Amino acid sequence: MSLGPVVMPLSCTNPDCTLPEGGVCARVTEFRDPMAACADLARLDPIALPSTEPDDIDLLVQQMTAGQDDRDALGSTGEPSGQAAPWAGRHLGARASDRLLWCSPARVLAVLGPRNAGKTSYLASLFLQLANGQCQTLPYRFAGSRTLHGTHEILDKIRAWDLAGQETDTDDDKGTRVQEIVAHTPKHSGFIHFLHLCLRPRNRHDNRAIDVLLSDVAGEWFSDHTSQRDDDMHAFFARCDGFLVMADVALLQDKRTSRRHDAEIARMIRRALADRERAPERACSLALVFGKYDLIVRSVLPPAVEDRHTRDRWGVLGERCPKIWAALEAARQVMPVSVCPVTSFPQRPTRGQPVGVDRPLAFVLKHADARARWPVRVPPVPDRASSFEAMRRWPPVESTASTERKRA
C-alpha cells in the first residue's frame, strides 16, 4: 500500500521534525525522499475506517501509515488490525476535542504568547507541580489526562537536560536554557491542538470531574493571527473560558526589545477581548503571566498579591509596558484580570522548585468553574428582639422597622 500525497501546508506528528518549517525531516537518515516515504507526515486520502475509529488525528495517521507487517495484517480491505490503543495521547486534535466538548462541560483555556515566551515550559512545569502534589492553591486533584504521551515526551527532554546538567555540575546561562528544556512547538496547520487534564475538586462533596483543555499552539500562529483575519482563531477565542497570556520579562526588561514585545502582548490581549465580546454570556478571565521572572527577581521583587494589579508596584515592568497595562485596564472592564509572576524552571529540576506556577491556572479556573449559589435569605430581626434572637440571625441584618422606613 503506497502512501498518499502529503497535506499542504506540511504537518508532521514527529515533534523533532522541522520539515514543515523549512527544516529537515527527523527521520532523514531513513528516507532518501521524506516527502514520498516518511510515514509521519500528514497525508491525503485516508483509508475508510470501521466504527472503532481512533479518537484523534495522531492515531489516525499512525494507522494509515502502519509498518509493513501491519499492512499485511490489514489485508486487501485496508482495515486496521484492531490493536491500536484507545487514543494516541500526544495532543487532542479537532475531532477528539470536539467530542469532549460535546459530552462534558470542558473548560477551554488559551495559553497565548509569542515564540519562546515559555508556554510549553510553563505547561510542563505546571504538570510537574501537579504530579508532585505541590499545587497548593489549586482546589483540584489530578484525575487523568488523554495526552500523557505528549507530556511524557516533554518530561523526557527535561530529564535529559537535568542529567546533562548534573554531569557538568554547572548552571548554564539563562538565554539557552529555554531551548534546552523543550523543543519548539511546531506550527500545526488547520486546527489547534490541546493538552488535556481531567481534574476532580478536592471537596469530597463535589463529585464532578472537570476536563481542562489547554491550548498548545506555536507562537507563530498568534503572530500571524494578529496581522490576519482567521475565522478559526476567532471562533476559538470566543469559545475560551480563560486566557493565560505569557510575557517574557527578559524581553521586557531589555530596552532593545521591550517596545516590540510590549506591543505584541498588548495586541494579543486586545484581540482576545474583541473576540470575547462576541460571546459575552460565557464567564471568562485573563491572567497575564510574567514568565521567566527569575531573571529579574533580584531587581524587581514581585509585589504582594493584593497589589499586583497596580502598575506602580512592578518597577521596570510597570515603566516599560505602557501598552500592556492599558490593554489590561481595558480587559478589566469586561472580565476579571490577574497579573502573576512565574518562573517555570529557575534552575535544573534537581536543584530547586519553580515559583508561582499554579497561581495563574488557579485564577482562571476559579472563574471558569464558578457556580452561582442559591441566594440565602436571612429573615430580618424583629423590633424589640432580644439579644439572643438577634444573635441567632447572624450575620447582622437590619430590623424590620428600619427596613420598612427605607422602603418608604
Next chain:
Amino acid sequence: MSGLSVEKRLTLLGGPSSGKSTYLGALIDALEDDALSNLALSIDVPVDSRAWEHLTEPILEGQYPQRTQAGRRLDIDVPLQLSPRRPVDAPPVAFSLRVSDYDGEDVERLFRDRTRGWTDEWRARAHADGVLLFLRPPAIRQLPRPLASDIEMTEAERWRHLAGLSSSSSLPSSPPSGHNTRTGPETFFKPGLVADEIPAPPPARPDDPVRIPTVLALIELLQFIRHVRELAPGERSPRGRLRIAILLAAWDAADAGWQQRGAAAYIGESLPLLADFLWSNFHDADVYCFGVSATGGDLHDEHYRARFQERAEGATGYVTWTDSVGAIHTQRDLSIPLRWALFGDTALAAAIDTDE
C-alpha cells in the same frame, strides 16, 4: 465438600522488575505448602504444572525468577477454595483464579507504540475482578534527597529566597526520609484516626528537587482499562466492582522510616500523581496499599538465602498493611492482597483475627 464455584480474575500490572513473577512464584509455593490461612488449593481440580514450575523453580532454588522474556505471557489458572471464618460451619467457596504474568516491558511498549500492542489479551485483563498493581520502591526513588519538612512557605517567601534575600540556612533542616514532623490528630491520639485515604505530600522547600514522575505508563494503562470498562475520566466505578491493591514489592529493602509509617504514606509522598489519580477515579474503599516482601529478605544475601532455603523462623515472605485506626499489621500470608482484591475489607478483618 460443596460450595459455589465461580471464576475470579485478577490482573497484575507493573513495569519491568516490579516483582510480579517473584510474588506469583512465592504465592504458589506457599499454596502448595498449604501455608496460607483460609485459602487452599482445590484438590479435585488438576493444575497446569508446567506454568507453576516455571514460576516456583527459582524460588525453590533460593533465587529470584529471571525477568519474564519479552513477548512471553504466562496465563495461570489456580483452583482455590476459600474457607470463611464466620459462620464456622459455612462451606468453603471454590473459585478459579486466573492470573497472567507478562513482561513488564509490555507496559512501557504499549505506552510508546499506540498503533499495536493493545491486544485482546489486554482487553480481557481489563475486565478483571481486581487489579494487583506492583511498584518497587527502590526502583521508584530516583533522587537521593528526602522530601522537605512540613514547614509551609508563602509565595512571597519563595520569591525572596529565589532573589537571594533569604538563605537556605534559615530554612529548617529536612528530617530523614520517611519521617514526617507534621503534627496532626495522630500526634495526640492513636497513630492515624482513619487510614482509608492516602496522605498528601508535604509542601516542598525551595531547594527541594522537582521529581519527574515515572508512573505515567501505569496511569495510562489504568486509563485504558477504565476506558474498556466504559468509565469516563473522574467517574468512580460502583463500590466493589473493581478493586486496586497496590503492592510495594521488596518492602524489606525499603527505608526503615517508611516501613514504620506504612505503604500508604510512601505512595502519598513518593507517587502523589498516582495517589491523586486513584483518589479521583476510585472509591477509597476500593484502593488499598500493601507492603510486600515475597521472600522476606534479600536472596542475594548468602546468609539469608541459606535461612530461606532451610525455611528458618522468620525467613518467609510477609505482607504489611495499615488498618482503619492506623495500626500496622504484618502477616506471613502472601494471599492477603489477593483476597482483599477479590473480597474486600472482610479479607483484612479475617486476617486481623488471626493476627498473633
